Amino acid sequence: MLIDDFNHTINTWITTLGQYDLTRLCAKPAQKSWSLGQLYMHLIEDTHYYLEQIKICVSTDDNAMEEASAFAKKLFLNNDFPDEAIEGAPANAFIPQPTNMQVLKSSLLNVKAEMNRAAILISKSSFKGKTKHPGLYYFNATEWLQFAEMHFRHHLRQKKRIEVFLKVTGSSK
Numbered sequence: 153m154l155i156d157d158f159n160h161t162i163n164t165w166i167t168t169l170g171q172y173d174l175t176r177l178c179a180k181p182a183q184k185s186w187s188l189g190q191l192y193m194h195l196i197e198d199t200h201y202y203l204e205q206i207k208i209c210v211s212t213d214d215n216a217m218e219e220a221s222a223f224a225k226k227l228f229l230n231n232d233f234p235d236e237a238i239e240g241a242p243a244n245a246f247i248p249q250p251t252n253m254q255v256l257k258s259s260l261l262n263v264k265a266e267m268n269r270a271a272i273l274i275s276k277s278s279f280k281g282k283t284k285h286p287g288l289y290y291f292n293a294t295e296w297l298q299f300a301e302m303h304f305r306h307h308l309r310q311k312k313r314i315e316v317f318l319k320v321t322g323s324s325k
Contacts, residue, residue, distance in 0.1 A: 155268060174250065195263075210277035219289060
């Protein structure tokens with residue numbers, strides 16, 4: 153089930169968060185790149201948006217006949233993003249650094265709980281609505297859930313690159 157995949161992937165992020173202190177989380181490999189903390193903040197922020205979209209989709213039939221882009225259809229078919237850096241929205245340049253480890257962990261646990269509640273809504277909804285992704289056109293509620301999991305998993309690659317910078321070999325506290 154998609155929610156099981158989501159839980160497995162987000163648990164990876166939650167578990168590995170404990171390997172860092174706030175200073176290490178905020179260290180940036182390069183001036184124009186994200187820190188690991190900013191990466192966490194990005195995932196939390198974007199997933200809140202996906203959750204909003206799911207709630208709309210399960211409550212309406214609006215846009216039910218609209219389609220995802222060809223690229224999005226390929227992502228869903230492969231259940232994965234391509235193994236390459238993808239240019240994000242310009243607003244991504246302004247992702248804040250985390251200010252507190254506990255808030256970061258609580259936010260991840262909250263996202264996980266909210267997504268599990270959303271999965272129940274999806275399973276019980278008779279609506280077939282879709283909402284528009286800013287670049288990939290229209291997704292239904294199930295696709296938003298799948299996209300959320302793929303997004304977390306896609307950023308595991310970036311996480312590994314940042315960890316090389318941090319020279320993580322176990323605990324980095």
